Amino acid sequence: METILRRLQLASGVVLLIYLFLHLVNHALGIWSIDLAGHGLVLALRLWHSVPGTVLLYGGTLLHFSLALRTIYGRRHWTLSRTEWIRLWAGLSLPLLLIRHAVATRLASSLYGFEPNYERIVILLITSGTQGLQLALLAPGWLHGCLGLWLRLRHYPRVRRAKPALLAFLVGMPLLSAAGFVRMKHAVVAMRATLPAADPILVAHQAALETWRHNLVTLYLSLIISAFVAGQLRNWLERRRLRKASFNL
Template sequence: MNPHALQRGSGIVLLAYISLHLVNHALGVWSLDLAERGLTLAMLVWHSVPGTVLLYGSVGVHLTLALRTLYNRRHWALPLSEWIRLWAGLSLPLLLIRHAVGTRLAASLYGFEPNYERVIVSLLLSGTQGLQIALLAPGWVHGCLGLWLGLRNYAPVYRAKTVLVAVFVILPLLSAAGFFQMKRALIAAGLTALAPDATLVRHRAALDGWRHDLLIAYLLLIFTAFAAGQLRNGFYKRVSRKTAGDA
């Protein structure tokens, strides 16, 4: 299959996943209960076997193609939009690993049942609520830019530019507002009720080990792809100079 089609298809799946997360957070503007119901529906989709295969298959495909792009790139004279998209795409896993280990991996390995109340309390007690708000931003920016660069030449998409920019800006703002509203609701319920989840406390060391190992593995993949590409570029340049000199 065409790598561009694979990249676009996997990117659309990941953007849909991020969009649903933003919408779920935004529901917290109205009530914590409404956000919890939205999260339950989202988990039915993404925690099902087809949803899991589709989501993590898309993560694997998108990451593989990103490493391939790093390796194949011959120069780094890129327009600003490409630099922003590159930064957003490569920084997303650095933030996502922490969240994914504390929710999905903890649920799969140790029976943790994630919901907004447990996750927000955990973030408040660890002082990482700001990280949660920033978590989806790189993926949202990367996905929206990628989708725009791929579809901007289609007349209907270009005509809808103003609406798309409005969605691009407003949805993350609503998401952040929803998160803060849910946090205020929990704090108003009584700080004495804010206690860490027993499952997360019991398996904290193991989860921290997973975070560390996954982070190191990801950084090694990025460094290896970049370094290998630079070595290949240097080799081709030497061969070209030698060929030109012999001629």
Template sequence: MTLMQAVLRRLQLASGLVMLTYLFLHLLNHALGVWSLELAGRGLVLALRLWRSAPGTVALYGAACLHFALAIHTLYGRRHWSLPPAEWVRLWAGLSLPMLLVRHAVSTRLASTLYGFEPDYERVIVVLLTSGTQGLQLALLAPGWIHGNLGLWFRLRHYEWARRMKPALLAFMVLLPLLSAAGFIRMMRVVEAKGVRIAAVDPTLVAHQAELNAWRHDLLTLYFALIASAVILGRLRNSLERRRLSKRSLGA
């Protein structure tokens, strides 16, 4: 392994750990809803203080951009696509994660910065219920969690202590999303039991929903275009290299 490859691997690990920490706290916060909506709300306040602080903002969005750039580099540089099943699962899960981050960044951070929308669990759940996207919110958390845990396991599996702890680590990886889903579902039922109507959605957010949807659409379009470009250009490079090697072998 060259020095540059070692540096890139360390950057990938560091940025991945930051995002895995974000996902862990996000899932943990949802899981608090199993006990009460109020407890989850207090957890959300602490999470917002962490990720909206200057260090938290730089760490989260910097890690996301760096990890994505390294993923593009990896997709472009891949010489073949004969991958073991675990790698395919990790790849699928990793490519799903930015969809969650885009939705989160637009629906909460961008809405707060541009229009003053301050999220709490009740308001967020009302938005999800009225838009019919509550299932999508739950579905998008799991792939990122799977991707992060698989990536971390691929680094740790060479250590004896990690192999001994594999059953416990696997149980933790599975149980936390299940608890998170249970907490989120319970919070939705509590909000529905209160008889919250569409009118309860923040009027400022409603007024600017078209702009937020446009931001979300444009960012996701850019994301998919970059992924497709990296794969296509990588395949073209591989094809050109094979042709050069074939001409050299024929010339020899």
């Protein structure tokens, strides 16, 4: 069972890593033009909004998160290496990105008919002041996935020999993505003398979408804290039972 769960964790993690990779690539295409990035976005939406893509992305997210909760609950100690701490921090930030992204795009599209494109997304991020947050949340999720793959594959000699190239890829993709987003931001601002308000659909339903986001983030954080507290309580009860058993002996 443990082997099966590890494989499921790896498979679901790879799905999320592919999603992040395509997201970073889409942003990076903005270095050349916002139109090219838009074409990449259309292809990504076709992939992830299709039935198989939806099942893979959201099913993989739920599976990966469920297994993460199981890991948090099952830990007997929290003496971790620096790499593991970085990976844990980066992984816990990924759902925050997915929640914000899913609410602002997928949920807004399904409930209210919002059709996302890069110009609308850039305007939304600028007017809401969250463009920095968007970029800041992409990088930790990417770091978490890459470190997870490295920890699984580092015992292979070819992978160890490719470490410098892999490190350059790990650092380079978020930097290219950030450069592409900044270039698209400048292009959108340059095209318009006055930056318009966010899309009317999003403005009209902003309160409802914000409520969705707040509730999902609260649920996510509550589950993380509950798993940790429940695990610590179980550990305390086990230690107490062992102390009583040793005392009776």
